[in-house]
Amino acid sequence: MAWLDSLSPQTQFVFFTLLKIACVLGLLLTLVAYAVLAERKVSALIQDRVGPNRVNLPLIGSIPFLGQFLTKLGFWHPLVDGVKSFIKEDFTPGHVRKIYFWLAPAISLVPAFLVIAVIPFGSTLGAQKMVIADLNVGILYTFGIVSLGVYGVVLAGYAANSKFPFLGGIRASAQMISYEIAMGMSVIPVFLVVGDLNLGKIIEHQAQNGWNVLPLFGGGFSAQSLLLVPCGIVSFVIFFISALAETNRLPFDMAESESELVSGYHTEYSSMKFGMFFIGEYANMFAGAAMMTTLFFGGWTLPFFGLDVAPVAGEWWKGLLHIGIFMGKMLAFMFTFMWIRWMLPRFRYDQLMDLGWRRMIPLALANIILTAGVLALTNR
Amino acid sequence: MIVKRNELTWFERLYLPALIGGLKVTTRHFLNTLTTKTPVTQQYPEEPTRVLPGYRGAPYLVRDQDGHTKCVSCQLCEFVCPPKAIRITPPGPTGKPADRTNAEKMPEEFEINMLRCIFCGLCQEVCPEEAIFLKSDFSLTGLARSEMIYDKEKLLALGGTHPGIQKWKHKLDEAKEQETFPVKV
Ligand code: SF4
Ligand code: SF4
Numbered sequence: 001m002a003w004l005d006s007l008s009p010q011t012q013f014v015f016f017t018l019l020k021i022a023c024v025l026g027l028l029l030t031l032v033a034y035a036v037l038a039e040r041k042v043s044a045l046i047q048d049r050v051g052p053n054r055v056n057l058p059l060i061g062s063i064p065f066l067g068q069f070l071t072k073l074g075f076w077h078p079l080v081d082g083v084k085s086f087i088k089e090d091f092t093p094g095h096v097r098k099i100y101f102w103l104a105p106a107i108s109l110v111p112a113f114l115v116i117a118v119i120p121f122g123s124t125l126g127a128q129k130m131v132i133a134d135l136n137v138g139i140l141y142t143f144g145i146v147s148l149g150v151y152g153v154v155l156a157g158y159a160a161n162s163k164f165p166f167l168g169g170i171r172a173s174a175q176m177i178s179y180e181i182a183m184g185m186s187v188i189p190v191f192l193v194v195g196d197l198n199l200g201k202i203i204e205h206q207a208q209n210g211w212n213v214l215p216l217f218g219g220g221f222s223a224q225s226l227l228l229v230p231c232g233i234v235s236f237v238i239f240f241i242s243a244l245a246e247t248n249r250l251p252f253d254m255a256e257s258e259s260e261l262v263s264g265y266h267t268e269y270s271s272m273k274f275g276m277f278f279i280g281e282y283a284n285m286f287a288g289a290a291m292m293t294t295l296f297f298g299g300w301t302l303p304f305f306g307l308d309v310a311p312v313a314g315e316w317w318k319g320l321l322h323i324g325i326f327m328g329k330m331l332a333f334m335f336t337f338m339w340i341r342w343m344l345p346r347f348r349y350d351q352l353m354d355l356g357w358r359r360m361i362p363l364a365l366a367n368i369i370l371t372a373g374v375l376a377l378t379n380r
Numbered sequence: 381m382i383v384k385r386n387e388l389t390w391f392e393r394l395y396l397p398a399l400i401g402g403l404k405v406t407t408r409h410f411l412n413t414l415t416t417k418t419p420v421t422q423q424y425p426e427e428p429t430r431v432l433p434g435y436r437g438a439p440y441l442v443r444d445q446d447g448h449t450k451c452v453s454c455q456l457c458e459f460v461c462p463p464k465a466i467r468i469t470p471p472g473p474t475g476k477p478a479d480r481t482n483a484e485k486m487p488e489e490f491e492i493n494m495l496r497c498i499f500c501g502l503c504q505e506v507c508p509e510e511a512i513f514l515k516s517d518f519s520l521t522g523l524a525r526s527e528m529i530y531d532k533e534k535l536l537a538l539g540g541t542h543p544g545i546q547k548w549k550h551k552l553d554e555a556k557e558q559e560t561f562p563v564k565v
Contacts, residue, residue, distance in 0.1 A: 045410045343402040
């Protein structure tokens with residue numbers, strides 16, 4: 001690694017950042033592909049079905065046991081699906097608004113990737129912090145970017161220039177705007193407790209004082225931590241529900257709602273443009289899961305075996321383990337998302353709005369006041 | 381009848397009972413399918429599927445008990461077929477005679493375009509000779525459109541024999557009995 005040391009610090013920074021971006025993007029896209037497969041398998045199991053089990057690659061398929069097993073698992077389906085979406089006909093209906101029609105899939109895809117940039121997905125590897133951009137205003141940045149995501153959906157609905165996508169787009173905009181408020185408010189208690197907006201600092205705080213969702217272990221049992229338990233749980237529940245609504249997942253997939261709006265905002269899309277919406281949806285889910293892990297579930301830390309401190313020099317395995325822990329937590333959230341999708345029926349639109357404005361937002365506000373009160377009374 | 385709808389209690393309105401109920405059902409199904417491995421899925425090409433009697437599959441021509449073409453080229457089915465999937469070429473005055481005794485004629489060519497056919501069963505219903513039947517085949521494939529037009533040979537081969545009501549056999553018997561007058565009453 002002598003050639004690395006010979007570079008100037010700036011060049012090193014650029015090099016490592018690019019490397020991290022490449023790794024994270026590659027990993028994220030793979031995860032997205034396999035999340036789709038997992039979604040199909042989970043839905044199949046819940047509905048007493050088998051799920052995808054057909055694709056067989058020529059050479060690997062003939063390995064005695066493994067090949068068959070991977071085929072049964074549907075392991076190659078994401079690969080084939082990807083190829084399929086690229087070689088399908090990319091049909092542009094005659095009545096669409098062309099520029100927006102082309103722009104919308106990209107706009108819905110990019111914000112999800114941008115959010116991942118500030119998430120600390122591990123402690124350190126060597127001398128490198130495992131976060132692409134260690135921003136001081138991490139969470140504000142995230143909310144700023146996440147709200148851009150709605151433009152993709154709305155633009156798609158407008159660009160399609162026909163009824164159902166238009167309705168889908170309108171619903172999406174109303175829904176996302178309402179739930180963004182609840183989401184933003186639900187994290188304020190976290191900042192009150194932690195006192196910092198940097199996501200790395202938030203994780204550090206949780207390593208010392210217990211996870212935000214249940215701040216009991218770590219800091220020991222003080223009156224303060226006991227009183228903060230309900231606040232943490234309420235914030236987490238509101239954040240979770242808002243995250244479902246923000247990522248357009250069932251039971252809040254008003255923008256798509258296949259049974260009412262054909263498939264909502266992406267009705268007119270085909271081939272890879274549709275694929276981009278699909279990737280965007282799943283990347284958004286990953287971003288949401290990563291946010292929840294970071295804000296409420298201690299990020300890459302685990303409160304035992306000394307896994308809650310950053311590794312010292314030379315402990316490569318620990319750095320990797322931390323990345324693994326983060327991924328594990330994130331995937332657990334993804335699984336929950338999928339489970340909920342196949343568990344709950346879709347809300348009616350007015351019920352959704354009612355829940356957002358008349359339940360979530362007052363509750364979040366009350367929670368802020370409660371947390372502030374607890375902190376003031378217990379002297380922080 | 382008016383269904384009485386009870387007011388939801390505050391606990392039910394919290395949405396929690398429904399949530400827990402849903403969780404129970406999905407968990408049960410998930411674990412059952414995962415452990416006992418008895419999904420309802422039928423793995424189609426490997427597990428042959430069962431077609432119930434009365435199923436309307438592809439229409440085929442059938443032969444009678446002697447292996448002769450039953451169809452007499454009356455063209456009723458061609459006329460009734462809603463999507464015009466059937467095309468019959470009658471033999472004309474100089475064509476080949478029917479291979480059945482006593483039948484006036486048989487089609488020179490009989491084509492069903494399986495891409496047009498909607499499997500409605502009207503041809504089977506209208507046929508006076510019971511010569512065409514909707515069998516149980518449902519997966520018809522071909523690499524070209526022309527392959528999907530089934531000609532007389534193919535239709536007869538696929539249809540098999542179907543003695544059914546032996547109208548012409550009885551007619552023949554009657555005709556023979558005419559010769560040894562007096563007619564049985
Ligand atoms: S089944 Fe219906 S559509 Fe098909 S050939 Fe017979 S009459 Fe025509
Ligand atoms: S199949 Fe039946 S209805 Fe059709 S031409 Fe032959 S005898 Fe007539």
